[in-house]
Structure formats: structure tokens, C-alpha cells
Amino acid sequence: MLRKTKKSNSGFAFLEVFAVLLIVASIMALTAPKFIHMKSYARKQVLSSIATQLDRSRKFIRASAYIKDLLQDSDRFFILCFNNYDNPKCGREGYAEDLVSTDMLLIQRGYPAVAARSVLAPVSMLGYRFSADSYQALKEKINQEINLIETCGTYCRFEDLTDVCLTDICIQDSTRGALILLSGVSASDQCYVRYFHNGGKVPEIEVVSKGC
Numbered sequence: 762m763l764r765k766t767k768k769s770n771s772g773f774a775f776l777e778v779f780a781v782l783l784i785v786a787s788i789m790a791l792t793a794p795k796f797i798h799m800k801s802y803a804r805k806q807v808l809s810s811i812a813t814q815l816d817r818s819r820k821f822i823r824a825s826a827y828i829k830d831l832l833q834d835s836d837r838f839f840i841l842c843f844n845n846y847d848n849p850k851c852g853r854e855g856y857a858e859d860l861v862s863t864d865m866l867l868i869q870r871g872y873p874a875v876a877a878r879s880v881l882a883p884v885s886m887l888g889y890r891f892s893a894d895s896y897q898a899l900k901e902k903i904n905q906e907i908n909l910i911e912t913c914g915t916y917c918r919f920e921d922l923t924d925v926c927l928t929d930i931c932i933q934d935s936t937r938g939a940l941i942l943l944s945g946v947s948a949s950d951q952c953y954v955r956y957f958h959n960g961g962k963v964p965e966i967e968v969v970s971k972g973c
Contacts, residue, residue, distance in 0.1 A: 804943055804952060804973040811887070811930075811941055811954045812968050818886035819872050819964050826871035834870060836960055841868045844890070857881065861899055862892040869960060875939045876959035880909050880932040883939045883956055887930075907932060910942075922948035938965065946972070 822841065826832045829852060831839045842851035846864035857867050863885040867874045873882040884891070884903055893899040900909060908931040910924045915936070922933055926942040933940040933948045938957025946952045951972035958964035 801973045804946075805968075805970045807943060808941075808952070808954050808968050808970055808973070812966050814888070815883065815886050815941075815954065815956055815966050819958075819966075822866060822868060822873055822886075823871040826868055831868065832871040836869065838867050838869050838874055841866045858896045860896055861894065863890050863899075863903070864892070869958065870962065872958050872964050873956075874958055875956050875964070880934050880939050883932050883941055886956075887941075910934060912936065919951075920949050924948075 822843075823832070825843055826839075826841055829841065831841055831852065833839065837854055838856065840848075840850050840853060840855040840859060842848060842862075842865050844864045846862055848861070848865060850859050851865070855867060857879055859865075860867060860881060863881065866882060866885050867879070873886060875882045881900070881903070884907060889903070889907065891899060891902050893902050903909060906928065908926060908928045910922075910926075910931055910933045912934040913921050917936060919935065919937075922935060922940070924933070925947045926933075926944050929944055931942040931944075933942055933953065935948065935955075938955050938959075940948050940953040940955050942948060942953050951969050953969050955967040955969065956964060957967075
């Protein structure tokens with residue numbers, strides 16, 4: 762009789778555990794889509810905020826270029842310095858390789874210039890501050906906090922940009938400008954902000970959130 766009672770109690774406990782697991786599984790099945798939706802919504806909100814910040818920065822940079830008489834309507838590139846940063850190359854024509862601080866920007870027609878293989882401008886425009894002794898050293902320093910991802914070639918398609926962002930945000934180089942990615946996604950996922958300015962009158966700022 763005693764043995765039968767123990768078996769009965771043991772069986773009852775197993776059924777209880779099974780029932781609890783079944784309930785938990787059901788709850789997870791119901792809430793998982795909502796959680797995924799919330800995560801997608803959060804990413805889209807962050808991308809929207811980044812795009813707004815880039816838009817504000819490009820307007821501020823253009824105003825600064827006007828004040829410093831660097832608002833040239835030509836294809837020439839000038840170096841604009843701000844935050845009281847002092848460098849002999851400030852206010853002169855220059856190239857991306859002349860930049861040794863995120864307080865320096867290469868501008869064209871008053872806006873931050875970003876084409877292929879030019880990923881430093883968004884770092885400056887988003888308010889990050891780094892300085893180094895050379896352009897390459899500056900990129901290496903930035904890369905410790907913000908992953909700067911190289912493009913895969915001259916004719917690289919967006920769907921081929923599969924490197925996943927491993928820091929809070931990343932700057933992906935592409936043939937159509939700099940792509941700002943969020944942690945855990947790649948450009949091929951179609952979840953990024955694109956900034957491009959290469960001789961046009963107004964920079965292109967595009968939010969792509971289909972894959973967020």
C-alpha cells in the first residue's frame with residue numbers, strides 16, 4: 762500500500778511539472794511575436810534618431826562653413842575644423858588622409874563629404890570625439906569603439922555586405938556612401954541609415970528599415 766502511494770504521488774508531481782512547462786511554452790509562443798515586433802520597432806526608432814542627428818549636423822556644418830568662408834560652389838574639398846580644434850590644415854583644401862581628429866571634416870559645397878571609402882564623417886556628425894597622430898591611427902582608434910567595416914570591392918552590391926555589426930553602432934563602407942548599422946545586423950539585412958554626399962547640392966540621408 763505504501764509503495765503504491767509513493768508511485769501515485771510521483772506521477773502526480775510529474776503531471777504538474779508537465780502542465781507548468783506546457784503553460785510556459787504557450788505563453789512564450791504567444792509573446793515571442795510581440796517581443797520581436799518590439800525589438801524591430803526599437804531599432805527603427807534608433808535609426809530615425811540617427812537620421813535626425815545627421816540632418817542636424819549637416820545643417821550645422823554648412824552654417825559653420827559659411828561663417829568660415831568655406832562655402833564654395835565647386836567640386837573642391839576643404840577641411841573644416843570645429844570645437845576650437847586647431848590644425849595647420851584647417852580651412853584649406855585637403856583630402857580624407859589629412860584628417861587626424863573627428864573635430865575635422867572634409868567638406869564639399871559646405872556639407873560633409875562621404876562617398877566610397879570615406880567613413881569618418883558620420884562618426885564626427887554623431888558627436889564622437891577622437892584624435893590621433895595620423896589618419897590611419899585615427900581610424901584604428903575609432904575602430905576600438907565603433908566598428909568601421911570595409912566594403913567588399915569597387916562594384917560591391919548591398920546584399921554582399923554581410924559583415925555583422927559587433928559594437929553598439931558600426932559604419933559600413935559602401936559604393937553609395939556610409940551606412941550606419943546597429944548591433945547584431947549587417948547591411949544586407951536592410952536595416953541602416955545611409956549618408957551620401959559626393960558633389961550633389963544636398964546630401965542624401967536615407968533610412969532603410971525593411972529588415973529591422
